[in-house]
Amino acid sequence: MPSSDSPTAEPSPAEAPAQGKGNAAKQPKGKEAAAPAEGSKLSGAELKKQAKAEKAARRAQALLEKGASAPAAAPTPGQQPKVDGQKGPKGQRQHQRGSSTSVEVKNLPVRGAQKTVPVPVAVEPKKEDKTVEFFRHLYKTRTTSIAGASKDVHPAVLALGLQMSNYTICGSCARLVATLQAFKRVIESYTTPPQNSLSRHLTSHVLSPQIEYLSSCRPLSISMGNAIRWLKLEVSKVDVSVPDAEAKKGLCDAIDVFIRERVTFADQVIARSAADKIKDGDVIMTYAKSSIVQRALVKAHEEGKKFRVIIVDSRPLHEGKHLAAALVRIGMDVKYCLINGLSHNIQDVTKVLLGAHAMMSNGRLFSRIGTALVAMEANEADKPVIVLCETIKFTERVALDSIVHNEIAPADELVIPGGPLEQWGDIKKLQLCNPMYDVTPADYIQMIITESGNVPPTSVPVLHRLGNESQG
Amino acid sequence: MPSLQAGYAPNLGVFLKSLKTAPLESSIENLISLLKRRQIRNSRPCAIATAHLLLRVVAKFRWTDIGNLLERIQEVGQRLVEAQPREMVVGNIVRRVLGMIRDEAKEDRTEDASDSTSTSQLGSPGRERSESGSFRTEGGAPTFSPLRFASTDASTLSEASGDDVFGGRSQPTSRPPLLTSHTSYAVLNGVPVQQSMFNLLSATPTPSSTPPHASSPHGKSTISATTLAQRIATTTRDLKAEVISGIEEIIDELDQVDDQIAAYAQEHIHSNEVILTHSSSLSVQKFxxxxxxxxxxxxxxxESYPNDHEATHAAVTGKVSQDLEGDEMSTETFLKPLSAAGITVILMTDATIFAIMSRVNKVILATHAVIANGGLIAAAGARIIAKAAKVHRTPVIVVSGIYKLSPEYPFEFESLIEYGDPGNIIGYGEGGLVEHMEVDNPVYDYVPPDLVDLYITNLGAHAPSYLYRIVADHYKPEDINFHKPELQF
Incomplete structure (x- = not known):
């Protein structure tokens, strides 16, 4: 592609190298922070950049051609790099590509001579909203680099944000724990400015920018929301008279206790009681990867139970593959299939164990996209569906469908490198949609195993209320 | 292997080209190996290849008797079906051809019989022919027409009344005279006739129904012996031409089927609907x-991920991937992607189906094969889609050509499912995983009839419960198990 690209870029030599440098400078930065990024994702991003460069070059050429006919050519090449320079630090916006480029085009003629006015008319139809209509309210741009982050954001949080945005840290609980650990470091490095008290200042001036940054990297999970609400409450309860160091220590200890109680111990309890449910000869089906399901399976295996596991997985994250690898490593009998093999395997299954992103107050399960299909098939085949979920994931929110509340991941994650989809952005009226979660109806769920006991889905609001009351 | 000698990537187009020049037997072997290696796959290419091959078989085969021809086609068909039993269309096309030959032969016999009985009946076969002929062009397929039954009965009845005058051995419901000339000829030459149950039953009373003007069976045979040789020579030539044109009609039908189906599209889709479809299918795209x-x-x-996603992506973006190009697209006119026609196309993964089903108005599925009970075999994942649609009370429409409709009724549906390359799911690069775990990649799904609301075929829209009737229209009961001699009568 670069070879075909270069002749078009030639007419504007000032612009092409600038773009190239931008690429070169941006990439390693992204990589070092992004840790072990997935190959497919990165190359997708690269291709994107290339496509972008190509497009920009094409536009520049079009401008030049226009300019050649009119004497107003001089200002345009000079302006182009300026625009690119602006774009660089702003960071690469993944799915606002269409609109961001069109903004750039729109700006040009306004600043340039009035003679270039016809250009936007020709280019304007290209601007197209690639968002899916009924998910439009959910689109958010994701920050994928630390460039442009507020200076208030703590380095630990910066790193965490990047890890979240490229799914290095993925899963509701893992993100919750990582966030709290990062916040602990934020609190540790915090000093209350003079004429201010910790309880007044910390939340609004220090924690808020961190939270904002994290949610710009990836929308906060419901458990994170619960934990942050709790943390804010803790901070506000700190007595004004308590010295800074003591208050900070108190908060850090509280965070540790919170993690231990609500996650670590809860996981142990849940894993134990889920492992109890597994009998010799069982065939357990699970979907994608849930750390708590993995724990339960491993525990049952360690107890010497003989059972098989069928892991159902789906594109684009293929999380189940990691679970499969982990289980295979300890010598378990694993069968792996994608969602297309679901209905073939459901007949052999005796129990379905599912992880959760959140439990809604109306008893519905909010979990990785595809979970609802597994639960539906299991229900149809009369197989018990058991959800493993810590009470920290319970929420007072309700959901009837998967559209009102969801998270839309960047559509480019669906592109397979080298496949026909690579240039999908150029095809009019074609949209890719990549939601992250779906909502499983409560009737498909037979039991929820929590650290406070095994309950039916109807008891979710009760447990949630009890949990909150005890919390104070 | 013939395909290797040819030296080019074998696919449908290459096969059809080679069919013209290659000797018949090597063409048959060629198709068998192509089917076995899945170099010709999916319903349409298989159907087209089979129909063209059978056309050659009929054209090349020197036959003196309709039974020989049927036997020959059954034999070829059996080999093809054994080569790839899960491509059910191969069997369907063979059955269609067999049924068509039987129809032609029967017409022919009716003609003979009425010839020999009375000159006053000559009008009847001619009329009947024209009627059945017109019926065939309308329906696009030779069928058991009620009209034909009526006229046949009329001729036998009139003949029976002629019998009455002489011997009073009338059997009003039998159709024996139809067979006289052929049976006597066969017996004469000692050639056994391929007999179906129908033939057996009707052939038994032959002596009782020999035409009255023959004084004895011997007399009859001597008379026919002089004239038969020449008569058969002419009739077989006619018959051959008709069988060939019949097969050509089937081939035409295969070409036009998608357009015929598409003609119903506007009855079923209204403005601002959200339609969910699965995988990529020419029929659905045209629709x-x-x-x-x-x-x-x-x-x-x-997108139907591990097996058909590339084809789906190509169909969505309008880029034709390499393997498709030769197989399906080269001969067909290139189809523009839906998005170019002004439709908003949203590509999603299979896992999102449940999440978006609440916004979907209709689900349109393509099929691999349709079974007589109204169920279908479709790309893996179709069953979940149909189930999710059922849960959301969304209607499911299946778009399929009649040629995919198979009379087979398997009692174990798992036997219909084909498993694909697990390497599509977990690449061999991940050796550690591949070695220690089972990876499952079914290519097809069985969708039971209760999950389907409507079938749209080239003959119109039908409820799944009505499909058995269409099966009965298109295939002769004696052909259904042609590839399983042990099940034949």
Whole structure:
């Protein structure tokens, strides 16, 4: 592609190298922070950049051609790099590509001579909203680099944000724990400015920018929301008279206790009681990867139970593959299939164990996209569906469908490198949609195993209320 | 292997080209190996290849007797079906051809019989022919026409009344005279006739129904012996031409089937609908394109990941991938992607189906094969889609050509499912995983009839419960198990 690209870029030599440098400078930065990024994702991003460069070059050429006919050519090449320079630090916006480029085009003629006015008319139809209509309210741009982050954001949080945005840290609980650990470091490095008290200042001036940054990297999970609400409450309860160091220590200890109680111990309890449910000869089906399901399976295996596991997985994250690898490593009998093999395997299954992103107050399960299909098939085949979920994931929110509340991941994650989809952005009226979660109806769920006991889905609001009351 | 000698990537187009020049037996072997290696796959290419091959078989085969021809086609068909039993269309096309030959032969016999009985009846076969002929062109397929039954009965009845005058051995419901000339000829030459149950039953009373003007069976045979040789020579030539044109009609039908189906599109899709479809299918694409001429709607495409996703992506973006190009697209006119027709196309993964089903108005599925009970075999994942649609009370429409409709009724549906390359799911690069775990990649799904609301075929829209009737229209009961001699009568 670069070879075909270069002749078009030639007419504007000032612009092409600038773009190239931008690429070169941006990439390693992204990589070092992004840790072990997935190959497919990165190359997708690269291709994107290339496509972008190509497009920009094409536009520049079009401008030049226009300019050649009119004497107003001089200002345009000079302006182009300026625009690119602006774009660089702003960071690469993944799915606002269409609109961001069109903004750039729109700006040009306004600043340039009035003679270039016809250009936007020709280019304007290209601007197209690639968002899916009924998910439009959910689109958010994701920050994928630390460039442009507020200076208030703590380095630990910066790193965490990047890890979240490229799914290095993925899963509701893992993100919750990582966030709290990062916040602990934020609190540790915090000093209350003079004429201010910790309880007044910390939340609004220090924690808020961190939270904002994290949610710009990836929308906060419901458990994170619960934990942050709790943390804010803790901070506000700190007595004004308590010295800074003591208050900070108190908060850090509280965070540790919170993690231990609500996650670590809860996981142990849940894993134990889920492992109890597994009998010799069982065939357990699970979907994608849930750390708590993995724990339960491993525990049952360690107890010497003989059972098989069928892991159902789906594109684009293929999380189940990691679970499969982990289980295979300890010598378990694993069968792996994608969602297309679901209905073939459901007949052999005796129990379905599912992880959760959140439990809604109306008893519905909010979990990785595809979970609802597994639960539906299991229900149809009369197989018990058991959800493993810590009470920290319970929420007072309700959901009837998967559209009102969801998270839309960047559509480019669906592109397979080298496949026909690579240039999908150029095809009019074609949209890719990549939601992250779906909502499983409560009737498909037979039991929820929590650290406070095994309950039916109807008891979710009760447990949630009890949990909150005890919390104070 | 013939295909290797040829020295080019074998596919449908190459096969059809080679068919013209290659000797018949090597063509048959060639198709068998292509089917076995899945170099010709999916319903349409298989059907086209089979029909063309059978055309050659009929054209090349020197036959003196309709039974020989049927036997020959059964034999070829059996080999093809054994080569790839899960491509059910191969069997369907063979059955169609067999049924068509039987029809032609029967017509022919009716003609003979009425010839020999009375000159006053000559009008009847001619009329009957024209009627059945016109019926065939309308329906696009030779069928058991009620008209034909009526006229046949009329001729036998009139003959029976002639019998009455002489011997009073009338059997009003039998159709024996139809067979006289052929049976006597066969007996004469000692050639056994391929007899179906129908033939057996009707052939038994032969002596009782020999035409009255023959004084004895011997007399009859001597008379026919002089004239038969020449008569058969002419009739077989006619018959051959008709059988060939019959097969050509089937081939034409295969060409036009998608357009015929698409003609119903605007009855089923209204404006601003959200339509979910799965995988990529020419039939569905044409159907939606036709609807897009008049209406604006949104299409959600589920990509059918490990097996067909590349074809789906290619169909969605309008780029033709390499393997498809030779197989399906080269001969067909290139189809523009739906998005170019002004439809909003949303590509989603298979896992999102449940999440978006609440917004979907209709689900349109393509099929691999349709079974007589109204169930279908479709790309893996179709069953979940149909189930999710059922849960959301969304209607499911299946678009399929009649040629995919198979009379087979398997009692174990798992036997219909084909498993694909697990390397598509977990690449061999991940050796550690591949070695220690089972990876499952079914290519097809069985969708039970209760999950389907409507079938749209080239003959119109039908409820799944009605399909058995269409099966009965298109295949002769004696052909259904042609590939399983042990099940034949």
């Amino acid at each position: 939606l394109l036709k609807a897009a001429e008049k209406r604006r709607f949104t299409v959600i495409v589920a």
